[in-house]
Amino acid sequence: MGFGVSPSPSLWVKDPSGSRGSKPPTKRINIKILSHRDNLQRLVAGDIYEVGECGQGEDGRHEVDRVYVIKNGKRPLLIDSGSRIYRTSIMKSIEDILDGQTPEVLFLSHTELPHAGNVRALGDRWPGLTVVVSELVLAYLELPRYKEIKKLVYIPAGTERAFAGRELEFMNAILRDQTTSQWILDYKTGTMFSSDAFGYYHLPGKCELFNDEKGGATREVDMMDFHRNAFGYLRWVIPERFNETIDKVFENRDIRIIAPIHGNPIRSDIKDHVAMLKRIIKRLRAESLGQTPVLTAVERGGRKK
Amino acid sequence: MKDVEVFGRAETRVGVREIAPDIYWLDHCLGGYAPKYLKIMYSNMASYPGAETGLKNRPIENTLSSYLIVDKKTILLDTMGPAQGGNIIKGIKHVLGDRPLDYIWISHVELNHAGTTPFLLQAFPKAKLIALKGGHHYKVHGLENSERVGVGDVIDLGDHSIEIVDPIVVDHGLTQWAYERTSGLLCTVDWAANFHPMGECFKFLDEIGELSPHLLADITIVLRYTFPWLAWTDAKQIVAAVDDLFDRDVKLFAPMHAPIVRTNIDKYAGILKQAMIDSATLPFCLAA
Numbered sequence: 001m002g003f004g005v006s007p008s009p010s011l012w013v014k015d016p017s018g019s020r021g022s023k024p025p026t027k028r029i030n031i032k033i034l035s036h037r038d039n040l041q042r043l044v045a046g047d048i049y050e051v052g053e054c055g056q057g058e059d060g061r062h063e064v065d066r067v068y069v070i071k072n073g074k075r076p077l078l079i080d081s082g083s084r085i086y087r088t089s090i091m092k093s094i095e096d097i098l099d100g101q102t103p104e105v106l107f108l109s110h111t112e113l114p115h116a117g118n119v120r121a122l123g124d125r126w127p128g129l130t131v132v133v134s135e136l137v138l139a140y141l142e143l144p145r146y147k148e149i150k151k152l153v154y155i156p157a158g159t160e161r162a163f164a165g166r167e168l169e170f171m172n173a174i175l176r177d178q179t180t181s182q183w184i185l186d187y188k189t190g191t192m193f194s195s196d197a198f199g200y201y202h203l204p205g206k207c208e209l210f211n212d213e214k215g216g217a218t219r220e221v222d223m224m225d226f227h228r229n230a231f232g233y234l235r236w237v238i239p240e241r242f243n244e245t246i247d248k249v250f251e252n253r254d255i256r257i258i259a260p261i262h263g264n265p266i267r268s269d270i271k272d273h274v275a276m277l278k279r280i281i282k283r284l285r286a287e288s289l290g291q292t293p294v295l296t297a298v299e300r301g302g303r304k305k
Numbered sequence: 306m307k308d309v310e311v312f313g314r315a316e317t318r319v320g321v322r323e324i325a326p327d328i329y330w331l332d333h334c335l336g337g338y339a340p341k342y343l344k345i346m347y348s349n350m351a352s353y354p355g356a357e358t359g360l361k362n363r364p365i366e367n368t369l370s371s372y373l374i375v376d377k378k379t380i381l382l383d384t385m386g387p388a389q390g391g392n393i394i395k396g397i398k399h400v401l402g403d404r405p406l407d408y409i410w411i412s413h414v415e416l417n418h419a420g421t422t423p424f425l426l427q428a429f430p431k432a433k434l435i436a437l438k439g440g441h442h443y444k445v446h447g448l449e450n451s452e453r454v455g456v457g458d459v460i461d462l463g464d465h466s467i468e469i470v471d472p473i474v475v476d477h478g479l480t481q482w483a484y485e486r487t488s489g490l491l492c493t494v495d496w497a498a499n500f501h502p503m504g505e506c507f508k509f510l511d512e513i514g515e516l517s518p519h520l521l522a523d524i525t526i527v528l529r530y531t532f533p534w535l536a537w538t539d540a541k542q543i544v545a546a547v548d549d550l551f552d553r554d555v556k557l558f559a560p561m562h563a564p565i566v567r568t569n570i571d572k573y574a575g576i577l578k579q580a581m582i583d584s585a586t587l588p589f590c591l592a593a
Contacts, residue, residue: 057441065445083445111416112477114445135349136530140316140342141369141386141417154345158592172533172591177477178415179531201441229441232478233534242537248591 040064040208041093044265045257046189047071051093053086054207061201061222065114066261068193069097070186075164076103079184079193080261084117091121104164107132109195110181111142115261120145132163134170136180157182169253173197174245177230190256191265198277199226199262212268224280226262234281235288243278250274275299309507310399312392316342319385319392320507321399324565325488325557327465329373331381331396333389334506339366353526354587360523365500369417370561372492373400374485377463380408381432382483382492383561384421393421394428408460410435410467412494413480414446418561422447435460437469437481446479454481470553472496473546474532474581489556497577498527498562510564516572524580527562529587540585544578 041051052066067090068079076098082090094103106129108116123129127150133139135154139146146152155161157172171183175197184193200223202209209216227234250270258266258273266273279299286293310321315338324330335342343366351360371393372382379401385393397406406429411419426432436443438453454460460467465487472482474496483492500523505513517523529535551574558566558573566573 055442055444058443059441061441063442063445085444113414113416113447116416117445135345138343138346138417140388142415142420144387144416144420146388156349158590172589174533174589174591176533179476179533226441229439229478231534232472232475232480233532236538236543237534238537238539245537245589245591 041096042208042210044068044210044259045191045267047073048186048189048191048257048259049097050259050265051090051097052082053089055085056204057201060204061225062204062207063199063201063226063262064207064264066259066264067094067118068259069094069103070166071097071101072164072166074101075166076101077164077166078103078106078122079259080109080115080195081106081118081122083114084121087118087121090118091125094122102126103129105130105132107163107168107184107193108137109184109193109261110134110176110178111137112178115195116143119143119149123149130163134180134182142180155182171249174242174249175227175231185253185255187254190254191259192253192255192257193259193261195261196230197227197260198223198258198266198273199230199260201226202263208264210264211266211273216264218263218266218273218276220276220280223263223276224283227277227280228284228287230262234284237281237285239278239282239285242281246274246278246281306507310396311507312395312399313389314338316388317392319389319396321396322507324509324559324567325490327375328485328488328490328557329375329396329400330507330559330565331371331373331385331393332507333369333385333393335366336504336506339503340364343367350526350530353529355522355583356526360500360519360526363519364503366503366506367498367500367562368506368564370559370565372490372559373397374462374465374467375400375404376465378407378461379404380410380435380460380462380467381406381425382410383412383418383494384409384425386417386420387424390421390424394424397425397429405429406432408433408435410460410481410483411448411451412482412492412561413437413475413477414448415477418494419447437479440479456481459486470550471546473543473550474528476532484553484555489554490559491550491553491555491557493550493558493560495531495560495562496528497524497558497560498531499524499560499564500527501564505564508564510566510573511568513564516569516576521576521580521583524577525583525587528580528584532584533589535581535585536587536589538585540582544581547574547578547581 049069054062067082070077130151155170167187169185173183434451436448436451468484472480
């Protein structure tokens with residue numbers, strides 16, 4: 001298994017409305033390639049950037065490991081720190097985006113290695129960095145070199161708070177692969193950083209594509225397989241009860257982008273992706289019972305009249 | 306205690322105790338430092354319904370365990386966290402002497418269960434990692450060189466053998482539980498976590514005293530704290546799976562965050578099952 005198999009990202013894609021054939025591509029997308037391999041650094045929306053790398057999994061599909069950078073004027077914020085195996089490129093990408101600015105806060109969605117693997121490296125590089133975690137985290141057990149974190153802030157789930165002038169909601173995450181997981185909603189851009197939830201595998205060659213770009217549409221099978229692996233308890237979850245809670249999460253919030261750590265940001269068709277997740281919950285439950293899921297017309301892809 | 310060898314202090318402290326022939330409990334327990342390190346967690350749990358009668362004003366602490374089995378092959382079940390890294394190695398060497406550690410079994414990849422792995426591999430370079438199969442991308446978890454096992458597989462150690470059992474109640478998807486067939490030790494990792502009174506580190510539950518009147522409320526709260534998804538389940542379905550689990554001859558019930566239970570296991574299992582049902586009835590609040 002290795003992570004050096006991702007093809008070089010292309011700077012160009014065909015115009016979605018253009019003709020087929022050998023015409024040169026005409027639409028530039030905002031992928032920035034650095035000199036080192038597998039660097040997947042892009043502008044997501046507003047002042048939010050993604051960095052990270054892709055690794056090939058057991059079945060050949062890829063899984064991305066993201067860090068998000070919010071430029072936030074001159075007071076940058078980071079969401080998660082990424083895996084230590086991608087440290088070199090992640091650190092370089094963050095430096096490149098920050099362009100000499102100093103990040104003020106690192107928010108950890110949770111403390112699992114693919115998310116917290118570079119806390120130490122970031123703290124060494126920017127010693128004034130404040131680290132923010134869920135109040136459920138037992139730092140002395142779950143954060144490497146926790147004593148060297150000069151400013152550690154615990155946040156209760158379900159609260160709103162501003163950091164570096166940015167208004168955020170620290171949501172009581174309804175899908176967690178670790179007790180201490182939190183989702184974070186950025187009110188300014190409507191971006192919900194969803195940790196492992198809404199993650200998905202992808203085929204080789206699609207590492208850098210957003211869902212709204214040609215060839216980047218989220219495949220339900222990829223999201224379902226990811227959720228089966230990440231959330232082993234879904235076999236017990238009664239879909240009707242859980243999906244009602246999903247609806248409540250999205251009904252009361254202006255969520256325009258879903259930004260998972262193990263998938264590229266979902267920048268459009270939010271309702272369709274929520275519906276996809278709800279179908280997945282149903283399917284995984286049915287799978288555990290050896291049944292065929294019973295889907296409504298809407299769930300099968302029809303639309304409400 | 307006479308039969309406990311203790312290494313380090315406070316957040317690094319690890320005690321070593323033989324709990325069955327050739328089976329050792331390596332236990333991190335804070336002792337008097339618990340209020341300092343666990344204050345926020347206790348405060349959070351104290352806000353749960355039911356805490357008023359027990360958890361809220363009681364001096365308590367919990368535990369973080371690993372288990373070491375010494376046979377023709379030697380195996381360590383989980384590694385503790387980075388803070389305990391130096392002392393768990395001392396504890397293992399105290400037991401093994403010059404013998405090698407052959408296997409390091411990783412229940413799941415949270416840092417407090419697997420975070421010492423790099424230190425252990427330096428100290429015991431021939432040790433093989435054992436992880437659950439069926440995952441997707443092992444390298445980001447540091448498990449790319451692990452051997453993979455599945456539910457029903459048996460790891461033969463000589464006179465002892467470890468059966469990988471269905472991890473019924475998990476948070477992380479890549480989680481496995483273990484049952485050692487000779488001793489009857491059942492390790493359910495994060496499930497069935499519980500507290501013990503301050504100053505009672507490294508003790509079996511029966512050495513601490515009779516089953517606490519707070520036990521049901523305590524376990525209910527810890528279950529819900531650890532596994533919030535219980536809110537969306539029919540807990541009776543899970544309880545049926547728990548019954549199947551305890552069809553085994555369980556003589557040592559050994560979660561990794563609770564005192565080991567070696568008496569009245571049926572009664573304890575009954576409390577656990579009721580706690581599952583009670584926990585599932587607690588509401589899930591989206592806002593604080």
